[in-house]
Amino acid sequence: MRILVVGSANSGQKEAVETLLGKKTHVDDWEGAMFEHTFDAKYFKAQAGIWVDQFPPEGAKEWAKQFASDDAKEVRDVLVMVIYTFDRADRGIEQFVDKLQEEAWRGTFVALPSVELDPHSEAIMDKLEMTVVNSDELLDTVHTALFDWIDEDDEEKEDEGPHDEDLEEIKQSLTEPLLPIDELDTIITKLRIARDDQQMSKQEKMKLAEELAEKLVP
Incomplete structure (x- = not known):
């Protein structure tokens, strides 16, 4: 299971990761940073990797084009959650969201703005029907996403009859x-x-x- 934290540089990725880890952390280069973490919720524990990725200078559209490609399907399939960090939303993320919906992705996609939403960003969030959370809500949202993913896996195993x-x-x-x-x-x-x-x-x-x-x- 993997959680992807993605957005432009200096858009709140450091704060998002530290919220997930529950501690301060020092990383020289956040692009491509990876962490392994055990999430200890009230009723369960789950280990998941945290990936950090950043949009290239061309913006979210170029990133989405690569991440929505067939070559990246194996990566998409292990994503339990995508956390999109931004100060001003980039419409280019839409291609990636559309790809996840097309594949009936069962994970959770949330937006974590570093500042109050402006009309431009709010319009994009509404169009993509994306859940917007703040840093105080983030960890509980992750716990829920992990629990739902694990619960669905368990149900699929129960439904499997004898071969x-x-x-x-x-x-x-x-x-x-x-x-x-x-x-x-x-x-x-x-x-x-x-x-x-x-x-x-x-x-x-x-x-x-x-x-x-x-x-x-x-």
Whole structure:
């Protein structure tokens, strides 16, 4: 899991990183700086990397072009959160935001202005439907993003049913099957159908599995 802090030079990246780390830090060059940190929230702990990147002299549009490219997809896929720091928003960030939406990115994108929003910046934030936070809200927002990411990963693992090879291994391991082979095939087929049925709830799948297990082991 990675958190990206990006913006123009001297736009509040140092303050953002120090808020995340919970301490002052000295870095000679913030562009490309990387940190590993364990976030200790009230109900969980999570380790995540913090990346710092800065827009080139050409501005956010050139940066977004590179970061929205196919070559950068592996980087985008591990981003739990993007923190955009600025004193005056750059419309060039829009291409990157559009790319994340196109890929149905499940992370969190927030804006962290270093000064009060001017009408220009506010218009860009509204257009991109971007959540604006202040430094006092940042850490709680990160904790929420990490928790949501971990929780979704756990749900995906729970939804994973047994693989075909696992079912075959179970079948072959029964050297002296308790049921005739045709009945055993029927049970395995029902398990496969239930695994792939998107309409069945987890509770229904568990109940079916228990019923079929009783037939295997009376």
